[in-house]
Amino acid sequence: TLCTIPSQPSTKSGTDSKQDLESQTEPVPQSEGAAQTDWSTAGEHCMEVQTDTVEELVAHSSGQQSEQHAVLQMPEELPAEVGDFMLRVLPMVEDALQENLLSHAYTSLQMAWGDSSEYEAVVRHRLKKHTSEESGAPHCTDVTATALNSSGNVLAVGYGDLKQQGWCEVQSSIVVWHVHQLTSNLDPSLDQQEEAEPGHKPSAILELPSSNFVTDMKFHPTEPAILVCGTYSGELIAWDVTAAGEALLFSSKISDYSHREPVSSISWVWDAKESAHQVASVGADGRMLLWTLANKFDSPIIGFSIAGVQRTNSIQKDSFVQSGGQQYRLVSIDGTDLPLPENKWRQFSNSICTLVSAATEEQQSCKLSQLISPDDKDYVLDNTSYVVANPPKERVLGGTAMAFYPRNRSVVIVGCESGAVMRCSFVTHDTNTLIRPPSTPGVTLEWTHRAQALVDNVPVQHRHKLRLRIEDQAVTAKKEKITLQFILSSSCPELLQIFPSPIPFVFMPHQGPVQDISYSPFHRNLFLTCSTDGSSRLYNTLQPRPIIIFEAPCASYLYAVAWSPIRPAVFAVASGAGFVYLFDLQQSQAASSLKLQVTKGPEVGAISLSWTQKDCLCVGTSDGEALYIELNEAFSHSRMGEDALMERINESRQ
Numbered sequence: 001t002l003c004t005i006p007s008q009p010s011t012k013s014g015t016d017s018k019q020d021l022e023s024q025t026e027p028v029p030q031s032e033g034a035a036q037t038d039w040s041t042a043g044e045h046c047m048e049v050q051t052d053t054v055e056e057l058v059a060h061s062s063g064q065q066s067e068q069h070a071v072l073q074m075p076e077e078l079p080a081e082v083g084d085f086m087l088r089v090l091p092m093v094e095d096a097l098q099e100n101l102l103s104h105a106y107t108s109l110q111m112a113w114g115d116s117s118e119y120e121a122v123v124r125h126r127l128k129k130h131t132s133e134e135s136g137a138p139h140c141t142d143v144t145a146t147a148l149n150s151s152g153n154v155l156a157v158g159y160g161d162l163k164q165q166g167w168c169e170v171q172s173s174i175v176v177w178h179v180h181q182l183t184s185n186l187d188p189s190l191d192q193q194e195e196a197e198p199g200h201k202p203s204a205i206l207e208l209p210s211s212n213f214v215t216d217m218k219f220h221p222t223e224p225a226i227l228v229c230g231t232y233s234g235e236l237i238a239w240d241v242t243a244a245g246e247a248l249l250f251s252s253k254i255s256d257y258s259h260r261e262p263v264s265s266i267s268w269v270w271d272a273k274e275s276a277h278q279v280a281s282v283g284a285d286g287r288m289l290l291w292t293l294a295n296k297f298d299s300p301i302i303g304f305s306i307a308g309v310q311r312t313n314s315i316q317k318d319s320f321v322q323s324g325g326q327q328y329r330l331v332s333i334d335g336t337d338l339p340l341p342e343n344k345w346r347q348f349s350n351s352i353c354t355l356v357s358a359a360t361e362e363q364q365s366c367k368l369s370q371l372i373s374p375d376d377k378d379y380v381l382d383n384t385s386y387v388v389a390n391p392p393k394e395r396v397l398g399g400t401a402m403a404f405y406p407r408n409r410s411v412v413i414v415g416c417e418s419g420a421v422m423r424c425s426f427v428t429h430d431t432n433t434l435i436r437p438p439s440t441p442g443v444t445l446e447w448t449h450r451a452q453a454l455v456d457n458v459p460v461q462h463r464h465k466l467r468l469r470i471e472d473q474a475v476t477a478k479k480e481k482i483t484l485q486f487i488l489s490s491s492c493p494e495l496l497q498i499f500p501s502p503i504p505f506v507f508m509p510h511q512g513p514v515q516d517i518s519y520s521p522f523h524r525n526l527f528l529t530c531s532t533d534g535s536s537r538l539y540n541t542l543q544p545r546p547i548i549i550f551e552a553p554c555a556s557y558l559y560a561v562a563w564s565p566i567r568p569a570v571f572a573v574a575s576g577a578g579f580v581y582l583f584d585l586q587q588s589q590a591a592s593s594l595k596l597q598v599t600k601g602p603e604v605g606a607i608s609l610s611w612t613q614k615d616c617l618c619v620g621t622s623d624g625e626a627l628y629i630e631l632n633e634a635f636s637h638s639r640m641g642e643d644a645l646m647e648r649i650n651e652s653r654q
Contacts (some may be wrong), residue, residue: 001126078499118634119582119594125182125498127157127627131176143620145217145608149224152613154241155181156227157626158214162607168232172213176241183210192407195294206239206247220269228279230263236281236297251530254296257488261285264400269409280373282414283400285299287499299488300455301450302428303499306414313584314339317460321355321371322380333368345372403517404525413527415514420528423541424502428453439464440471450484462497508545516560523646524569530558536573540650547652548589552581560609569642572617580619582635598627606631
């Protein structure tokens with residue numbers, strides 16, 4: 001294309017000049033194409049849309065009136081008598097609606113949608129490991145643990161030997177099933193599965209690495225593939241159930257500070273310092289330990305000893321005293337030695353106590369009566385001065401079950417072989433632990449956070465001496481940093497010092513070993529226990545006596561108990577006679593709402609129970625079967641008034 005562009009007139013004076021210019025552009029490309037439309041799949045849709053003009057919207061927004069002065073605007077096309085009628089009855093309708101809003105006539109009304117009045121449960125799957133898959137050492141046949149992952153589509157079944165005593169010579173495994181594969185192959189014509197399903201093969205079989213068996217296991221709360229199990233030998237093992245190759249991730253080491261007897265129960269707890277979940281375990285050796293995935297279960301990061309001891313009100317040396325906003329240490333009491341037991345306080349009430357400032361080493365004096373008087377505010381003796389005496393080994397209680405409050409891990413309920421039920425303080429000092437300089441003058445050692453938290457857990461009368469001893473050993477070993485591994489492997493402190501007793505409150509005990517404990521996910525003060533004495537008890541954490549005692553009609557051992565994850569007033573109990581009892585406290589506080597037989601004979605018991613999904617229940621039996629039970633909406637849909645009922649039960653006194 002050619003074009004001529006005239007020059008612009010010049011602003012300067014002179015003769016105008018003209019110039020001819022030419023430019024060449026590329027020709028515009030052109031092409032032809034075709035498109036085929038499939039009219040067989042095309043559809044036509046008609047839709048009417050009513051829009052308002054901008055003027056109408058502005059007039060509507062600016063002309064809005066309050067509810068008291070609202071005026072009913074009637075369309076012009078309606079008959080005049082209809083508009084008059086609506087204007088006449090509108091005040092009466094508004095008065096009736098306002099009265100209904102303030103009325104409580106239907107507060108207790110419960111809507112029954114569908115068949116909610118009937119309590120029903122169906123055994124949908126009976127799963128059993130095939131004997132042909134077993135080889136080598138004798139395999140366990142009792143289902144000691146069942147677990148559903150957080151997504152509800154993977155079921156893990158752990159096998160053990162309930163009759164095992166002494167050295168373990170059997171082989172155990174964990175069988176993993178995918179629930180959706182079982183459901184897709186289910187025969188819809190069967191209302192209930194009566195026999196074990198031989199056609200279904202498990203997705204994976206996880207063999208334990210040595211002669212050992214599973215005692216308890218739990219899936220990770222947020223990572224569906226991570227499974228942790230406790231074993232008869234005292235080990236903790238972490239698995240990845242979706243791994244194509246080696247499923248075993250890592251396991252704990254056997255040491256003087258780990259479990260030396262079977263792990264009875266494990267639980268996942270949240271750690272605010274690491275912003276991650278950790279594993280708590282309790283064993284038959286009376287130790288309650290906390291583990292972290294970060295160090296691959298190399299050693300416990302904190303621990304406690306479950307010991308049946310009583311507090312002795314004895315004033316110890318180096319006890320802390322608050323006075324005038326400063327902290328002092330009690331050095332001596334004239335005329336007597338420390339510790340001073342409570343029965344001698346009155347005798348030495350006028351004795352002079354020597355206090356030394358923790359910051360300035362300044363000395364101060366006061367009478368003993370000022371320290372022990374609750375009305376004296378000038379000198380306040382720290383309550384940590386009242387210590388637990390070192391218990392002998394025979395007084396350590398074997399732990400059999402534990403349960404944490406779901407929203408706060410600082411409180412845990414522990415059950416024991418003796419039938420004792422205790423509330424323990426699981427304080428790990430994670431959130432308030434500060435890295436402090438060494439206590440030894442002239443030492444440049446650095447304390448790690450985990451090492452400092454472990455020492456902060458030591459009773460106050462032993463803490464300072466333990467810090468000095470650890471620092472001296474670290475200097476001798478030429479360490480620049482004091483770690484948790486160094487304390488447990490090289491320093492070797494006394495077990496009862498670094499693992500103190502955490503028992504501040506004891507409940508009325510069972511008459512037999514406590515088998516399981518379940519904390520209510522809806523109420524912070526309610527928890528359930530079950531025992532071989534044939535009873536399940538509902539406790540309040542603030543009362544020593546149980547609120548309600550449930551006894552199984554068959555008078556057999558009760559092995560497992562679990563709260564419903566969706567209904568606050570519903571829980572399940574598994575008995576050694578082969579029955580699972582489901583209780584609804586809204587219906588009855590004495591009898592079960594549903595009794596479900598899950599085994600074929602009275603000699604076969606239900607020994608494990610898992611209820612993490614709202615409409616399914618997993619039960620393990622002593623004949624090697626794992627049952628997947630579906631519950632109807634009577635158990636899986638919450639009802640009106642449940643929270644109020646549980647609040648009334650919580651406030652009741654026994």
